[in-house]
């Protein structure tokens with residue numbers, strides 16, 4: 305299994321994350337952000353120019369001292385020479401400070417923009433996006449990859465900029481002093497550029513491995529820490545430790561491969577670089593001896609060559625960071641390029657004066673365009689204030705109906721209406737304002753109890769929060785905590801019992817006061833007291849509101865205005881509890897096997913043979929229940 309997982313990571317690096325952006329494209333993309341922060345950038349660029357200019361001055365002063373001051377024994381000029389060097393050094397210091405500060409300001413602002421854009425984009429992506437992504441991978445992109453891009457912007461763009469200007473300025477001077485010698489020095493450059501490209505490609509491949517395997521570690525950590533209860537309950541700690549070690553080794557190997565390449569590249573460039581110095585010393589000395597170059601000029605030449613060496617050495621170091629940043633930016637922009645599937649129309653209208661009627665009209669839905677159809681020709685009309693219970697086997701499509709009603713997805717065919725509004729025509733904010741969900745897994749956010757209830761209405765007053773908590777039968781237990789409403793609850797509300805969490809979730813929806821409720825009832829075993837408290841608060845929640853309840857509790861089913869029995873994405877039967885029991889159909893059968901003591905019409909499962917007569921309402925082609933000899937085989941039940 306571990307081998308499989310690692311194999312998937314290896315496959316993923318060639319499929320999911322394709323490195324298709326060159327440095328040029330990356331900078332083109334970054335240009336938008338650069339433009340937003342142009343002021344510090346412009347100041348830094350001016351400083352870079354000033355710096356290049358004053359840096360070129362020092363060897364000139366040295367040359368003047370060697371060639372003019374020393375031979376002429378002009379002692380009186382020495383203080384001026386010293387003063388000039390001091391002044392230039394001071395200017396270099398000031399320009400350097402401004403350049404480095406402005407560039408960092410610029411870089412960090414860009415990073416802040418990218419990070420916020422990415423987070424905002426992820427928040428706005430549709431649920432379908434999250435169905436196929438691992439949280440750890442997204443976290444890696446938001447933190448690790450954005451930071452890797454940051455290294456390029458904060459440290460390297462300015463260096464590369466400054467260096468290229470320095471190199472051009474020096475080259476111009478060298479050419480004007482002795483062009484033949486300069487050509488000889490620059491002869492090594494094409495080779496250096498070629499090698500940089502070859503190594504650059506290898507390093508990108510290596511860093512792609514590093515980022516992908518790093519993201520896999522994050523995903524693994526996220527998965528295993530958030531599911532620590534399962535791991536411990538199965539005693540699988542050692543299994544997870546071994547899996548983690550595998551991920552970690554894979555990450556280490558990828559890093560070592562990248563480091564090996566970079567470690568090789570650095571000395572190769574160093575050797576080529578020293579070749580330039582060798583040429584200047586050997587040929588430059590002979591030029592001096594031939595009288596074509598002064599000693600001062602040779603000294604200045606050597607000083608410039610060493611000034612040029614610095615950018616080249618730095619460039620070879622930067623290559624490493626740059627390749628990493630290219631891979632990282634590819635992963636960041638890959639997410640930014642994904643378009644949300646559920647979008648708001650430009651002329652979307654805000655919902656006003658909602659009665660609460662919900663209509664599904666010929667809805668057909670598959671989770672992905674080529675995927676299996678999970679809802680077929682689904683038609684349902686829910687009148688304002690009605691409670692509709694959805695029941696059926698696991699995988700019948702009950703949760704899908706609820707998700708479509710909240711517009712987490714759009715149906716491929718048909719439409720869903722809230723009153724007369726097609727869900728696709730309304731603003732998402734106004735829709736979500738009017739719909740509330742209480743799900744099976746009650747997720748509470750880290751913060752106080754008050755914050756968690758107010759999450760349903762961010763500007764809720766303390767009074768509103770308390771009224772909601774009282775209605776949800778939560779006030780009493782909240783007040784039993786020393787800090788009351790200010791008690792901090794853990795990441796997932798770990799300090800609270802399942803029943804308490806549920807009551808907080810109900811309070812959260814009550815404070816929001818939506819007209820339409822989707823309730824995915826919890827199956828978790830609650831003690832009788834919690835059960836009755838929750839039942840009571842649920843009744844308050846559902847009163848006078850339209851609701852779709854994915855029903856697990858008998859009482860909800862009894863009280864529902866309409867029960868929809870679903871099978872394989874279709875409605876098989878519908879009616880009230882009494883009507884459906886009297887019909888002796890699928891509902892009666894499911895009721896019979898789950899609650900035999902309450903069944904009056906079905907004494908035992910064997911009587912079920914008649915059920916094979918049942919056909920789905922108005923739908924041809926759905927398999928009736930399979931009858932094997934005298935026994936009935938039904939799909940596995942998880943709900944009802």
Ligand SMILES: Nc1ncnc2c1ncn2[C@@H]1O[C@H](COP(=O)(O)OP(=O)(O)OP(=O)(O)O)[C@@H](O)[C@H]1O
Pocket residue numbers: 435671672678696697698699700701702703704705942943
């Ligand atoms: N995010 C998803 N992506 C792809 N397929 C999905 C997704 N969610 C559900 N499905 C598939 O859609 C079908 C209907 O699932 P749904 O969750 O609606 O059933 P359900 O009746 O609510 O089941 P349960 O009672 O077990 O929760 C199932 O075959 C399921 O595998």
